[in-house]
Amino acid sequence: MSRIEHFLARRHLTPVSPGTTPTQGNAPDRLDIDDAPAIAVESLCKQYRTHRAVDEVNFIVPKGWTVGLLGGNGAGKTTTISMIMGLVVPSFGRAMVLGHDMATERHKVLSRMNFESPYVALPGRLTVRQNLTVFGRLYGVANLKAKIEELIEDFELGDVLDRVTGRLSAGQKTRVAVAKALINDPDVLLLDEPTASLDPDRAEWVRSRLRAYQKRRGATILLSSHNMTEVEQLCDFVVIMNRGRVVAMGPPQELAERFKCRDLDEVFIYLARVA
Amino acid sequence: MTQSLNRIAAMTARYYYILRSSWLRLLEIVYWPAMQMMVWGFLYTYLYDSKSAMASTAGLLLGAVLLWDVLFRGQLGFTFTFLEEIWSRNLANLMMSPLQPFELAASLMLMSLIRLVIGTLPVLLLTWLLFGFNVYAMGPGLIAFFLNLVLTSWAIGLVVAGLVIRQGFGAESLAYSIMIVLLPLCCVYYPVAALPVWLHPVAWSLTPTYVFEGMRAVLLDGTFRTDLMLECLALNAVYLGIGFTTFVTLLQSARHKGGLLTMGE
Numbered sequence: 001m002s003r004i005e006h007f008l009a010r011r012h013l014t015p016v017s018p019g020t021t022p023t024q025g026n027a028p029d030r031l032d033i034d035d036a037p038a039i040a041v042e043s044l045c046k047q048y049r050t051h052r053a054v055d056e057v058n059f060i061v062p063k064g065w066t067v068g069l070l071g072g073n074g075a076g077k078t079t080t081i082s083m084i085m086g087l088v089v090p091s092f093g094r095a096m097v098l099g100h101d102m103a104t105e106r107h108k109v110l111s112r113m114n115f116e117s118p119y120v121a122l123p124g125r126l127t128v129r130q131n132l133t134v135f136g137r138l139y140g141v142a143n144l145k146a147k148i149e150e151l152i153e154d155f156e157l158g159d160v161l162d163r164v165t166g167r168l169s170a171g172q173k174t175r176v177a178v179a180k181a182l183i184n185d186p187d188v189l190l191l192d193e194p195t196a197s198l199d200p201d202r203a204e205w206v207r208s209r210l211r212a213y214q215k216r217r218g219a220t221i222l223l224s225s226h227n228m229t230e231v232e233q234l235c236d237f238v239v240i241m242n243r244g245r246v247v248a249m250g251p252p253q254e255l256a257e258r259f260k261c262r263d264l265d266e267v268f269i270y271l272a273r274v275a
Numbered sequence: 276m277t278q279s280l281n282r283i284a285a286m287t288a289r290y291y292y293i294l295r296s297s298w299l300r301l302l303e304i305v306y307w308p309a310m311q312m313m314v315w316g317f318l319y320t321y322l323y324d325s326k327s328a329m330a331s332t333a334g335l336l337l338g339a340v341l342l343w344d345v346l347f348r349g350q351l352g353f354t355f356t357f358l359e360e361i362w363s364r365n366l367a368n369l370m371m372s373p374l375q376p377f378e379l380a381a382s383l384m385l386m387s388l389i390r391l392v393i394g395t396l397p398v399l400l401l402t403w404l405l406f407g408f409n410v411y412a413m414g415p416g417l418i419a420f421f422l423n424l425v426l427t428s429w430a431i432g433l434v435v436a437g438l439v440i441r442q443g444f445g446a447e448s449l450a451y452s453i454m455i456v457l458l459p460l461c462c463v464y465y466p467v468a469a470l471p472v473w474l475h476p477v478a479w480s481l482t483p484t485y486v487f488e489g490m491r492a493v494l495l496d497g498t499f500r501t502d503l504m505l506e507c508l509a510l511n512a513v514y515l516g517i518g519f520t521t522f523v524t525l526l527q528s529a530r531h532k533g534g535l536l537t538m539g540e
Contacts, residue, residue, distance in 0.1 A: 085536075088535070110371065114371070120365065123289065126289065127292075134289040138282050
């Protein structure tokens with residue numbers, strides 16, 4: 001039994017697909033599976049009148065891991081992420097972050113989380129500096145000026161710092177949004193399509209920044225993406241959803257082997273058609 | 276507590292940045308009340324000069340317009356500041372931050388007050404310079420009138436903001452229209468006695484009624500009705516409580532319904 005299966009069994013959870021052994025090469029050395037996971041999704045369901053958007057979803061994200069949440073349009077990824085953020089209350093089950101139920105105790109953990117999503121924008125009339133300052137103060141960031149300087153350097157925002165956010169290019173906006181997502185050095189970072197609007201070069205550049213942040217802080221990242229190359233590069237583990245259910249989970253390479261596919265792209269297409 | 280104050284200050288700074296980002300926005304805050312005051316001001320001058328039986332009520336009319344504007348602009352200031360979050364698709368960013376609902380409400384109240392001061396002061400000056408109507412003739416009662424109307428406008432603003440969160444853009448028009456329901460019932464331009472008797476309890480359940488009756492007592496009889504203002508303040512405390520509870524309940528309901536993340540799309 002793998003460590004994750006063992007963990008799920010102890011919490012009376014069952015992985016949807018067998019063989020979820022994490023690839024040791026990808027997993028952080030300091031992982032201690034006996035710790036409370038950074039994210040635990042337990043029997044999560046969301047029912048909208050006649051439509052069940054999320055149906056009995058179970059998975060965990062151990063601390064310090066990067067996990068990809070994959071699925072086609074309408075698979076239930078955004079609803080699942082919304083429930084993990086506490087923006088949507090589950091109909092059944094629960095989403096726990098750092099040991100806190102996000103439906104009832106989210107205020108205890110929000111200062112240790114952050115997110116970036118294409119559904120959400122930073123106020124377009126404010127300059128980049130003003131936006132970072134406002135969010136830094138909302139998150140109670142100590143030594144905010146130094147933190148903003150650090151982000152400006154990391155994300156090469158010097159040129160756009162005093163420009164109005166709404167007038168930036170899509171790529172610049174994404175860089176600012178990711179910088180905002182890191183303003184409080186979050187322990188748990190939720191990213192919805194973080195590089196969707198970037199050219200391949202800039203996308204790789206953002207990925208390298210995320211990898212560096214994850215390595216430096218030991219942060220936990222849950223990201224949803226349609227870019228399978230990105231997922232293979234960033235994620236230790238992936239959870240694939242279809243029609244509100246988890247249809248497979250495991251390390252990217254292992255999933256490819258299990259479904260006799262060349263890469264995650266093929267796995268995704270195979271599961272989308274078969275499931 | 277300090278963190279709460281910091282977050283309220285951060286949100287107020289955010290709204291201040293928006294306000295100062297466009298001179299047109301600043302102008303708009305002054306423009307509408309000023310134009311309205313011009314219309315009523317000229318009517319006031321006409322009635323005053325006509326020496327007709329209506330001449331004695333001209334001051335009442337102008338006072339009523341001024342105070343109604345405090346109520347109307349206070350609510351608009353609160354609601355429109357909140358709507359900025361929806362229009363800019365920023366609500367989920369705020370909901371995901373440590374900002375608490377009462378902190379958001381407090382910053383909206385503060386901003387409503389700032390917008391009100393920006394909009395009202397030039398109008399008061401205009402009224403005095405053009406029409407010779409000195410609003411300070413209402414004496415210290417003016418502070419009580421202003422305070423009570425602002426509290427009412429916040430209570431209404433909280434309910435409208437909650438409805439927008441719960442119902443989405445469909446409820447946006449309430450920001451403009453909800454106050455019109457109050458206009459005939461809270462006796463802005465006429466005494467409560469002018470209403471049918473069966474509507475009196477409805478009128479007295481509305482806090483602005485107390486203010487406008489109080490204003491008439493000051494301008495007609497020269498007496499400040501402390502009793503009316505205290506009753507009004509007590510009623511406002513209840514309405515503010517109801518407003519905030521409604522706001523939080525509707526926010527919670529929106530979390531069940533879903534859509535907070537995509538609001539503004």
